[in-house]
Amino acid sequence: MAQNENNQKLFLKRNSSPFLAVLSAEGIVPKLVWTKRLENGDVITAQKWLEGRVLSKEEMKEEKVAKLLSKIHHSSEILHLFMRMGKQPLEPSNLLVRLINQYRGNQHVDQALIAHALEFLHKHLDAVRTQEMVVCHSDINHENWLQGEDDHLYLIDWDQAVIADPALDLCMLLYQYVPQDEWSDWLKLYGVEFDDNLFLRIQWYMIASSLSFYIWYLQKGNLDYSNKWKERLMEHKLAIYS
Numbered sequence: 522m523a524q525n526e527n528n529q530k531l532f533l534k535r536n537s538s539p540f541l542a543v544l545s546a547e548g549i550v551p552k553l554v555w556t557k558r559l560e561n562g563d564v565i566t567a568q569k570w571l572e573g574r575v576l577s578k579e580e581m582k583e584e585k586v587a588k589l590l591s592k593i594h595h596s597s598e599i600l601h602l603f604m605r606m607g608k609q610p611l612e613p614s615n616l617l618v619r620l621i622n623q624y625r626g627n628q629h630v631d632q633a634l635i636a637h638a639l640e641f642l643h644k645h646l647d648a649v650r651t652q653e654m655v656v657c658h659s660d661i662n663h664e665n666w667l668q669g670e671d672d673h674l675y676l677i678d679w680d681q682a683v684i685a686d687p688a689l690d691l692c693m694l695l696y697q698y699v700p701q702d703e704w705s706d707w708l709k710l711y712g713v714e715f716d717d718n719l720f721l722r723i724q725w726y727m728i729a730s731s732l733s734f735y736i737w738y739l740q741k742g743n744l745d746y747s748n749k750w751k752e753r754l755m756e757h758k759l760a761i762y763s
Contacts, residue, residue: 540602541679549593550675551667571675576666581698585674586666587710590694593676594655594687595712603656603684610654611685616729617642623736630736631751637761638732638754642725648718649686649725657685661693688722689730696727696753728757 544550551571580586593599620642624635658665659681667675683689691711699707705715713719731753738747754761 540599540606543598543602544679547592547596547598548673548675549589550677550679551669571667571669573667573669575664576668576674578663578698580668581663581666581694582700582703582707584710586694587707587712589674589676590661590690591711593658594690596656599656600654600684603682608684611683611689613642613646613649613686613725613729617646620729620732620736623733627736627740629739634751634754634761635732635736638728638757641757641761642729642732645721645725649688649722651686651722653687654684655687657683657687657689659683659685659689661690661697663698686722686726688719688726692723692727693730695723724757724760728754728761731757 541550545552576586617639621639624630624639658676658679660678665676665678667677669675691708695701695704695707708715708719731750735747735750735754738744738750
């Protein structure tokens with residue numbers, strides 16, 4: 522934290538997301554005050570210090586979250602800027618290749634579970650391909666949603682953002698925070714109808730994400746988190762082993 526000459530509190534960050542200005546202009550992140558490039562090429566950004574709080578897990582299923590995520594996913598300005606930066610869409614086939622490479626040579630994972638999960642992802646690859654590509658935040662944790670004192674809602678920490686199927690964001694939010702019998706109502710607030718294809722895409726990306734986190738945390742030696750994501754995978758056992 523720092524202060525400017527007007528005693529305004531600022532949040533400073535080194536090498537933050539290069540499209541922070543667009544996110545600020547759209548009201549998605551706290552106001553960007555200035556940017557400065559250092560001699561070594563690093564860029565320092567200063568944002569207005571936000572007095573507020575993070576959302577609780579219970580609040581994640583509220584309309585305000587659905588509306589903001591929909592606004593982000595439907596923003597042509599954010600998508601066009603991301604594409605001008607040379608970012609390529611994350612296709613399901615590319616994600617599957619990443620997972621196979623991540624798994625290859627790892628002897629400590631549950632081999633049968635991984636094999637069946639990869640088989641499920643490959644089996645449904647054609648069905649989850651979509652022309653609907655948006656900018657996804659990719660870290661839809663409740664601690665990244667900030668409610669300002671003025672009741673304005675922000676989504677922060679965009680370092681992992683990618684162009685992908687919106688199901689990449691939806692899967693993490695829905696599976697973690699919204700009871701499944703409430704998905705249809707929540708998705709109506711978001712602006713889409715819940716159908717079989719959307720369910721498959723959400724399930725596909727949740728299995729892919731759980732698999733990736735399971736292997737990654739295992740490689741890092743974090744057994745608690747690795748087991749957590751293995752349990753997430755096992756929640757889809759019926760689909761994976763069918």
